[in-house]
Amino acid sequence: MSDEHTLSSFDDFFDVTPQAIIIVQDFHNVVYCNKTFIDMTGYSLDDLESLSMLDLTHDEDKKIIENRIKTRKEGGVPPNNFKLRFINKDGSVSLANIFSNEITFNGVPSRILVGMNISAEPLLEQSPELVNALVDTLSHHSEMGYWVDDINDHTMFINERLSEYLGYSLEEIKNKSVTDFLHPDSQEVYHQITKNRREGKSTASSYELILINRNGRPNTYRVVGSLLYDRYHNPIGSVGFFTNIEPTKKLSLIVSTLNKYALFSRYKDLSTFWENVLEDITDIYYTECGMVFLDGEITAQKGEFVGGMSPQDILEEMTKSDDLVKHEQEDSSKYHESAQSVLIATLHLNQRPAGFILICSSTPKLFLPDDVDLFLTFCNQITLNFEHHFLYLQSEEEREFVSVLLDILSHDFLNANTSVHGYLELINQNFETQDTDRLKEYVDRSLSVVSRTERILQTVQQLTRIQQERKARRSIAVHPLIENAIEIQRSIFHPRVVNVTFDCPKKIYVVAGDLLQNVFENIINNSIKYTQADQEVRIEITCKPIIFNEENFVEFKFTDHGIGIPDEVKPTFFKRLSRGDHRFQEGAGLGLYLARVIVSSYNGNIMFENRVSDDYAQGTAVIIQLPEGQ
Amino acid sequence: MATVYIIDDEDTIQYLYKEALSLEGHKIVGSASNGLKAIEDIEKFRKYPDVIIMDHRMPIKSGLDTLKYLQEHKVFSKSKILFITADPTVREEASKLGVSLFIQKPFSIIKLAKMITDLKKK
Numbered sequence: 016m017s018d019e020h021t022l023s024s025f026d027d028f029f030d031v032t033p034q035a036i037i038i039v040q041d042f043h044n045v046v047y048c049n050k051t052f053i054d055m056t057g058y059s060l061d062d063l064e065s066l067s068m069l070d071l072t073h074d075e076d077k078k079i080i081e082n083r084i085k086t087r088k089e090g091g092v093p094p095n096n097f098k099l100r101f102i103n104k105d106g107s108v109s110l111a112n113i114f115s116n117e118i119t120f121n122g123v124p125s126r127i128l129v130g131m132n133i134s135a136e137p138l139l140e141q142s143p144e145l146v147n148a149l150v151d152t153l154s155h156h157s158e159m160g161y162w163v164d165d166i167n168d169h170t171m172f173i174n175e176r177l178s179e180y181l182g183y184s185l186e187e188i189k190n191k192s193v194t195d196f197l198h199p200d201s202q203e204v205y206h207q208i209t210k211n212r213r214e215g216k217s218t219a220s221s222y223e224l225i226l227i228n229r230n231g232r233p234n235t236y237r238v239v240g241s242l243l244y245d246r247y248h249n250p251i252g253s254v255g256f257f258t259n260i261e262p263t264k265k266l267s268l269i270v271s272t273l274n275k276y277a278l279f280s281r282y283k284d285l286s287t288f289w290e291n292v293l294e295d296i297t298d299i300y301y302t303e304c305g306m307v308f309l310d311g312e313i314t315a316q317k318g319e320f321v322g323g324m325s326p327q328d329i330l331e332e333m334t335k336s337d338d339l340v341k342h343e344q345e346d347s348s349k350y351h352e353s354a355q356s357v358l359i360a361t362l363h364l365n366q367r368p369a370g371f372i373l374i375c376s377s378t379p380k381l382f383l384p385d386d387v388d389l390f391l392t393f394c395n396q397i398t399l400n401f402e403h404h405f406l407y408l409q410s411e412e413e414r415e416f417v418s419v420l421l422d423i424l425s426h427d428f429l430n431a432n433t434s435v436h437g438y439l440e441l442i443n444q445n446f447e448t449q450d451t452d453r454l455k456e457y458v459d460r461s462l463s464v465v466s467r468t469e470r471i472l473q474t475v476q477q478l479t480r481i482q483q484e485r486k487a488r489r490s491i492a493v494h495p496l497i498e499n500a501i502e503i504q505r506s507i508f509h510p511r512v513v514n515v516t517f518d519c520p521k522k523i524y525v526v527a528g529d530l531l532q533n534v535f536e537n538i539i540n541n542s543i544k545y546t547q548a549d550q551e552v553r554i555e556i557t558c559k560p561i562i563f564n565e566e567n568f569v570e571f572k573f574t575d576h577g578i579g580i581p582d583e584v585k586p587t588f589f590k591r592l593s594r595g596d597h598r599f600q601e602g603a604g605l606g607l608y609l610a611r612v613i614v615s616s617y618n619g620n621i622m623f624e625n626r627v628s629d630d631y632a633q634g635t636a637v638i639i640q641l642p643e644g645q
Numbered sequence: 646m647a648t649v650y651i652i653d654d655e656d657t658i659q660y661l662y663k664e665a666l667s668l669e670g671h672k673i674v675g676s677a678s679n680g681l682k683a684i685e686d687i688e689k690f691r692k693y694p695d696v697i698i699m700d701h702r703m704p705i706k707s708g709l710d711t712l713k714y715l716q717e718h719k720v721f722s723k724s725k726i727l728f729i730t731a732d733p734t735v736r737e738e739a740s741k742l743g744v745s746l747f748i749q750k751p752f753s754i755i756k757l758a759k760m761i762t763d764l765k766k767k
Contacts, residue, residue: 426702429731429750430655437661437754444668444755457664460657 035111035130038120042084043068046120055111055132057104073100073108099130110134160236160257163243166250168192177257180236182229193255198225198233212242213250223260231378233301235264262385268299269393276400287564288404289315292397293372300358300386302376304351309362309370318375322352326371333361334368340391342382347375356381360394364402372397412616416478419612427471434464477609481530481616488528488617490644493569494521497556500535508543514551515539519558524644525569527617531641534610534621535573538637541607542575545635550576560643563620567643572636579631580623618642647695647765650724651676652683652711654703661754662698669758671696679703680711693724695765701730701739709735712742725764727757 029036035052037045045063053059058066072080076099083093095116101109111130118127153161153174160177164170170188178184181196197205201224211218221239228234240255272295276288289307293315297305304318308326324332329350333341340360347354354375362370372394382390438461442454497517505513525531539554546552555574560567614621619641626634649671651662656678663673674694677683680703687693701708708728715726725745729752736747746764748757 426731430658433751434655434657434661436751437658437665440753440755441661441664441668453664460660464657 033131035132037068037128037130038118038125039068039128040120040123040125042087043080045071046125052130055103055109056101062104071101073102076100098133108134158258160259162193162255162257163252164193165252168194171252180228180234180257180259181226193226196226196228198227201225208240209253212253223264224257226257230380232381234259234261236260262383262389265299265386265389268295269389272296272299273393273396273400276397276404287566288401293317296372296390296393297374300374300376300390301378301381302356302374304354304376305372305374307362307370307372310364314370318351320351323348323350323354329359329373330361330368330371333359333371340387340394342387344380344382351375353377355379358382358387358390360391362394362398364398415612416481419478420475423471423475428468431464431468431471435461438464474609477530477533478612481528481609481613488526490524491527491531492521493523493525493531493558493571494519496532497535497571500532500539501556503536504539504543507540508552511543511552513543514553516553516555519556519571523558523569525617525619525641526644527619527641528613530613531617534613534639535571537607537610538573538639541637542573542577542635546575546577552576561640563640568619568640569643571639571641573639574626574634574636576626576634579625579633580635582631614639614641646670646672647761648672648674648692649761650674650683650687650694650697652678652680652697652703652708653700653729654678655700658700662757665754665758666761668755669762671758671761680706680708680714683711684714696725696727696761698727698729698761701728701732701735709738709742712739712744716742725767727761727764 029049030051032049033051035055036047036049037052038047040046045066045068048060048063056071058071069077069080079097079099083097086093093115096112096114098110098112101111103109110133112133113128113130115126115128118125120127153159155175157174157176160180161172161174162170162177163172170185170191170193173181173185173188178188181188183191194202194205204222205224208218208222221237223235224238225233225235236257237260238255238257240253242250243252243254245251272292275295276292289309293305293307294317297303297317304320305316306313306320306326307315308330311327313326338361340358343350343357343359344355347357350357350359350373355377356379357373357375359371359373361368362372364370374390438457442457445453445457497519501513501515501517542554543552553576556571557574558569558571561570562568611621619639621637621639623635623637625631626636649662649666651659651673653659653662653676659676659678663676666673674692675683675686675690677686680699683697683699684706699708699711706714708730712726712728715722722743726743727746727748728739728744729748729750730739731750733749736749739747745767746760748760
């Protein structure tokens with residue numbers, strides 16, 4: 016068997032072994048090297064053709080090579096194990112532990128040098144204090160927690176910091192896996208990253224994991240992790256460095272939630288606003304239950320509150336103790352029977368305690384001191400956002416109110432003034448004609464205009480009442496209101512027969528104000544007035560509960576058999592400018608424009624449709640939707 | 646004497662115009678409570694009045710919208726339009742749309758009747 020054949024047989028093995036192998040002839044000519052040597056030094060085979068063993072050796076170690084050659088030339092045998100520093104192609108240095116043996120290569124006496132890269136060893140050997148200090152810092156003094164586990168996911172080590180975060184000692188944690196502590200939201204992330212690593216795919220350099228501690232308290236960590244390999248590149252476990260980012264994460268979520276509600280024109284319904292706020296804050300704090308109590312009402316609630324203090328009592332307790340925020344761990348059950356951690360912050364409106372936000376959990380010691388401060392900041396700021404929003408809505412309403420008043424003054428009163436002025440001019444002109452019929456007609460017309468201005472003034476008064484009523488909405492029984500409205504309109508149009516079918520449960524309530532009856536009267540008034548005189552007046556009134564924007568509403572439908580609303584009028588039916596149409600001008604003091612303003616002020620909707628869908632002349636149905644009361 | 650067509654949504658104002666203009670000797674050939682009705686009415690009878698008195702703020706078709714329609718469809722080009730409104734901001738637009746005389750409320754009805762006499766002479 017030739018030696019050439021012998022080398023080829025081992026070629027594949029040489030290229031995969033972690034040891035660097037070179038073969039040297041004539042003392043320092045390199046005639047072979049394996050892939051590991053190339054990887055270690057960075058030289059190509061072409062480079063090595065022109066380089067001797069001495070060229071590859073660090074200047075300070077050249078003497079070692081020279082001495083070994085000298086010994087051999089003198090017939091001696093140098094030690095077959097020695098350490099040598101190689102100069103890599105990029106100028107860096109690799110320290111190798113070399114075993115040297117004699118072989119015959121291509122029929123020529125040669126030496127085979129088998130080396131192990133031990134570049135890191137000097138550090139460990141020469142500075143054990145440094146290494147100990149590093150391990151000590153990471154283990155005991157660092158804010159960073161770390162975790163080492165074996166290939167079977169058994170924990171090998173956690174440092175003191177992580178042990179403190181999780182509430183378990185190393186002994187307790189030994190047979191557990193990191194997955195035993197994962198929050199359900201983090202399971203998928205963790206398994207995907209682990210799978211990618213094992214398949215050799217690239218993964219994110221760091222990622223977030225939520226771990227649950229001994230008490231059940233979730234905590235978010237930023238994790239930098241890696242698989243651990245043996246010298247043959249087999250995975251033997253993994254290591255993860257955990258930085259606690261829970262406070263930063265909470266802060267960031269709180270800020271983004273506050274930003275979300277800073278401009279929230281879409282939250283016209285204020286109960287929806289507080290429900291959204293409560294949902295967000297309970298998510299941020301991982302709590303199962305919560306409540307927003309404001310101005311004597313529970314405006315949002317998550318979970319059932321049984322066996323605890325009443326919201327009013329909680330507010331009184333907070334106000335009495337002058338606490339802005341309360342963190343209750345010992346006596347939590349007085350707020351909620353299964354609560355073990357409770358946070359309450361007072362909500363101040365117009366500088367007075369007007370309510371509170373309470374969040375609670377069955378997890379003990381859920382809240383840390385940082386959480387309490389942040390919660391208070393959140394509650395203060397969200398109240399400001401709420402106040403700003405409320406002021407904005409109020410100013411919008413007032414702007415609309417002022418605009419309507421100006422419009423009435425500049426148009427309706429000016430028109431009335433023009434008419435009366437004109438008729439007085441005509442009376443003056445015709446005074447001497449003694450045409451009393453004509454003069455009487457002018458006086459009557461003037462009086463009619465003056466009467467109309469009085470009605471306009473009443474309208475202005477009604478508008479002012481709407482402004483006041485916005486703040487005084489309450490739950491109102493609707494049945495008697497509609498009955499009254501029907502009776503009043505019947506008496507106005509007496510002796511005309513008005514047939515009304517009223518099909519509505521007696522115990523139906525809506526959240527509205529006193530002007531609601533005027534709205535009903537106005538609609539019935541229009542239905543009667545716009546049914547031709549030779550026809551019977553027929554009105555059907557129905558009501559039914561509906562869901563609108565996920566809220567409980569009641570829908571009222573007033574269907575008449577009158578002359579209907581022409582298609583060209585429909586787009587402007589409830590608008591202020593429609594007032595010019597006689598149909599809307601001579602109502603019961605309140606036009607349909609005002610009906611819309613009133614219904615809108617109750618957070619309701621008003622619309623209309625043809626009684627017969629493709630024939631407006633068959634009559635009209637006016638539909639009013641109002642929030643359901645209790 | 647001028648033939649006059651009145652477009653105004655208020656019945657009392659229409660009556661006032663009719664009375665004052667009759668005193669001055671003008672003939673009222675028709676009236677409507679909005680621009681749309683007026684266009685239908687005059688196009689139907691093919692009688693073009695000397696003067697059209699037009700209010701601006703009306704339901705269905707406002708004064709300015711009616712003027713735009715008239716200009717686009719080149720109808721009533723022989724009629725002189727007297728445009729009446731409480732809103733001074735529409736004066737420029739109304740002038741561009743062919744208004745002969747712009748009157749801002751409040752005004753004297755007797756003077757208005759005389760203005761129509763002058764307008765017809767122009």
